[in-house]
Amino acid sequence: MILRIFKKDLPLRNLFFVIGEGALIYTAVLIAAFLRLDRASCLSNVVLGKALVIMVVCQACLYYNELYDLKVTDTSRELGLRLTKAMGIACIVLAVLYYCIPSLLIGRGTFFITLAFIILLVVSWRYAYNWILKKNMFTERVMILGDGRLSREIIDEISTRPDSGYQISAVISVNSNPSSGFSRGIPHFSMNRKLSELAESLHTRKIIVAMDERRGMLPTDDLLRCRMKGIQVLEGETLYEELAGKIFVEKLNPSWLIFSDGFLKPRTVRFMKRATGLIVASVGLLLILPLIGLIALAIKLDSKGPVIYRQNRCGKHGRIFKLCKFRSMIDNAEAGCGPCWATDNDRRVTGVGRILRKYRLDEIPQMWNVLKGDMSFVGPRPERPEFVEELVEKIPYYSERHVVEPGITGWAQVSYRYGASVKDAQEKLKYDLFYIKNMSLVMDLIIIFKTAKIVLLKSGAR
Numbered sequence: 001m002i003l004r005i006f007k008k009d010l011p012l013r014n015l016f017f018v019i020g021e022g023a024l025i026y027t028a029v030l031i032a033a034f035l036r037l038d039r040a041s042c043l044s045n046v047v048l049g050k051a052l053v054i055m056v057v058c059q060a061c062l063y064y065n066e067l068y069d070l071k072v073t074d075t076s077r078e079l080g081l082r083l084t085k086a087m088g089i090a091c092i093v094l095a096v097l098y099y100c101i102p103s104l105l106i107g108r109g110t111f112f113i114t115l116a117f118i119i120l121l122v123v124s125w126r127y128a129y130n131w132i133l134k135k136n137m138f139t140e141r142v143m144i145l146g147d148g149r150l151s152r153e154i155i156d157e158i159s160t161r162p163d164s165g166y167q168i169s170a171v172i173s174v175n176s177n178p179s180s181g182f183s184r185g186i187p188h189f190s191m192n193r194k195l196s197e198l199a200e201s202l203h204t205r206k207i208i209v210a211m212d213e214r215r216g217m218l219p220t221d222d223l224l225r226c227r228m229k230g231i232q233v234l235e236g237e238t239l240y241e242e243l244a245g246k247i248f249v250e251k252l253n254p255s256w257l258i259f260s261d262g263f264l265k266p267r268t269v270r271f272m273k274r275a276t277g278l279i280v281a282s283v284g285l286l287l288i289l290p291l292i293g294l295i296a297l298a299i300k301l302d303s304k305g306p307v308i309y310r311q312n313r314c315g316k317h318g319r320i321f322k323l324c325k326f327r328s329m330i331d332n333a334e335a336g337c338g339p340c341w342a343t344d345n346d347r348r349v350t351g352v353g354r355i356l357r358k359y360r361l362d363e364i365p366q367m368w369n370v371l372k373g374d375m376s377f378v379g380p381r382p383e384r385p386e387f388v389e390e391l392v393e394k395i396p397y398y399s400e401r402h403v404v405e406p407g408i409t410g411w412a413q414v415s416y417r418y419g420a421s422v423k424d425a426q427e428k429l430k431y432d433l434f435y436i437k438n439m440s441l442v443m444d445l446i447i448i449f450k451t452a453k454i455v456l457l458k459s460g461a462r
Contacts, residue, residue: 014163017129024125025055028117036110050106058118061090064453070163139167141204147173148212150236150248157243164243169202174217195222199231210236212251245415246430249397263437272441277377281370295326295361302352305331308365313382316405320385321374324365328353339386341420360455366408378444379407380432391425401432411435414450
């Protein structure tokens with residue numbers, strides 16, 4: 001079953017998994033309180049509030065240790081290691097909270113009993129959930145119409161994500177050999193069968209149209225008959241977008257961009273985004289002034305050159321502005337080579353600069369760009385004009401990413417590895433267009449949350 005939240009399809013069992021685990025953590029606190037306290041004290045509002053604090057902290061630590069990514073925790077060993085680390089961090093966070101706010105303390109004995117029950121219930125819950133996934137319970141069966149690149153990308157997304165909420169019942173090929181090039185044990189059929197009859201025989205209520213070429217080949221009458229029988233028909237590009245969190249630009253038609261929902265944002269959304277950026281940048285700069293001073297001193301002591309590095313970047317509608325960063329390379333790093341992509345283990349990066357890049361501290365001065373209106377907190381990363389000219393020529397729709405303000409962080413930055421090539425830029429464009437199409441304050445908060453997670457997990461940058 002699929003639930004629609006914020007215009008996105010969310011597998012109901014994923015929501016059930018997260019909420020269910022939160023309920024179990026909450027229950028673990030109540031069980032511990034029941035064992036240590038009398039029944040009246042156990043159910044008091046004070047204890048219930050303390051249980052909520054523990055639940056939020058524990059689930060945040062589980063998330064930051066990637067325990068809600070089932071591809072990461074696919075082995076018992078990995079689950080055990082990450083769960084131990086998450087619970088250790090949760091204990092430290094709670095200890096700090098209890099020190100700062102003593103009224104939140106639940107008692108040492110109750111706390112350790114709670115911790116034991118949390119580990120027991122979380123491990124049991126995850127094994128039970130994995131059993132549900134293997135049994136394909138609560139999944140939606142779909143038929144895929146098409147055997148081209150888009151079809152294969154959708155099959156890969158569903159097959160490699162056990163929590164996608166979908167199960168492929170069949171692939172309908174448009175060529176003469178229905179099994180050509182496919183694997184994974186998925187049944188394949190040719191177009192000589194009626195889609196409605198095939199869907200009913202396979203107990204499928206959704207057909208995904210993933211044909212790379214539709215002109216003269218789309219079985220319009222058959223698909224219409226399916227709709228009349230209550231079978232849902234969905235565009236492959238739409239499903240791919242929902243599964244992968246990016247837009248399939250390789251076979252994208254201009255008409256899809258023209259008629260697709262989401263690209264035109266209400267004025268209130270744009271105003272709130274700008275107001276939020278101004279407030280966060282102003283408060284953020286004031287709070288981290290001591291850190292800014294320490295970074296400036298470290299840069300000066302480490303190498304010759306200015307503390308702040310200014311570089312031309314392309315902003316909204318292609319307008320050129322000066323982007324500010326803490327200098328992380330030697331002075332005049334491009335004197336001999338001109339504009340060029342950064343590389344792994346770039347020799348131009350200084351010792352302090354490597355640390356700044358690792359924790360993304362070199363981006364702090366861009367808060368000034370946010371205050372000036374050159375940038376937003378969240379948006380596509382601004383590229384250099386020299387690179388943009390090349391990328392616009394080589395990548396279709398690349399200029400469309402300039403319809404919004406660039407950001408300090410973005411959906412591409414939290415969803416894709418750091419890259420420095422035309423191929424990487426093309427892949428990032430898929431995520432940038434997805435963000436522009438689905439831009440909202442909620443999505444901005446999700447991106448900021450993911451950015452904090454990446455920084456805390458020490459994911460490097462270049």
